Amino acid sequence: MFKNYLLGLIFVFVILGQPENVYANAGIKEVPKGSVELLISVDKQTLTVYDDKKEFKVYHVAVGKNETPTPVGIWQIKRKAKNWGTGFGSRWMGLNVPWGIYGIHGTNKPWSIGSRASHGCIRMLNRDVEELYEWVELGTVVRIDGKIYPAQYEYRDKVHRGHKGSVVMEVQKGLIREGYLKGPVDGIFGGGTEAALKQLQKDRGFEVTGQVDIDIWGVLGL
Numbered sequence: 001m002f003k004n005y006l007l008g009l010i011f012v013f014v015i016l017g018q019p020e021n022v023y024a025n026a027g028i029k030e031v032p033k034g035s036v037e038l039l040i041s042v043d044k045q046t047l048t049v050y051d052d053k054k055e056f057k058v059y060h061v062a063v064g065k066n067e068t069p070t071p072v073g074i075w076q077i078k079r080k081a082k083n084w085g086t087g088f089g090s091r092w093m094g095l096n097v098p099w100g101i102y103g104i105h106g107t108n109k110p111w112s113i114g115s116r117a118s119h120g121c122i123r124m125l126n127r128d129v130e131e132l133y134e135w136v137e138l139g140t141v142v143r144i145d146g147k148i149y150p151a152q153y154e155y156r157d158k159v160h161r162g163h164k165g166s167v168v169m170e171v172q173k174g175l176i177r178e179g180y181l182k183g184p185v186d187g188i189f190g191g192g193t194e195a196a197l198k199q200l201q202k203d204r205g206f207e208v209t210g211q212v213d214i215d216i217w218g219v220l221g222l
Contacts (some may be wrong), residue, residue, distance in 0.1 A: 042146030174220025
């Protein structure tokens with residue numbers, strides 16, 4: 001009897017004497033404790049969660065195809081929804097991209113993770129997006145890093161009215177820097193952007209085409 005009593009005391013001492021994190025791996029998941037921000041790498045097909053500027057967790061994701069690219073830039077989460085629609089998995093987190101509907105969501109095509117497979121959205125495994133969903137609030141910053149256009153001008157496509165996307169945002173920023181556009185910077189090449197570009201071309205002695213071509217990239221500092 002005394003032996004059983006002694007063993008019981010030893011057991012209590014060992015358990016109570018352990019650090020508080022003894023249960024950290026006993027099914028209790030760690031969660032961010034500070035301000036959450038997200039970084040998505042188009043080239044690496046990863047989504048990194050930052051907790052107070054420190055790397056917290058990395059997920060593998062799928063990003064947009066070359067012909068339907070993921071929007072590069074700094075965005076915010078503007079909407080959250082569960083079971084938003086067919087093909088979007090179990091969670092949806094919409095971004096405030098002005099020229100289209102883009103978001104971070106689950107998928108019914110888990111084999112696409114780690115590739116360029118979407119129409120521009122960021123796909124995650126459902127179990128991963130469900131975890132992330134709980135950490136992300138409306139207004140959470142999402143930075144998407146990636147190449148917007150080739151480094152050499154001659155390999156870049158002409159940009160003109162009707163185009164939308166990150167490259168148009170860069171053109172608009174360039175026109176603002178040169179004093180030809182007041183805004184908005186919305187990634188939509190409309191009449192205002194076209195008029196500003198034509199005025200620049202006229203003032204700088206270029207053919208007035210309304211298109212960003214090999215002569216104009218450098219003028220805009222791009």
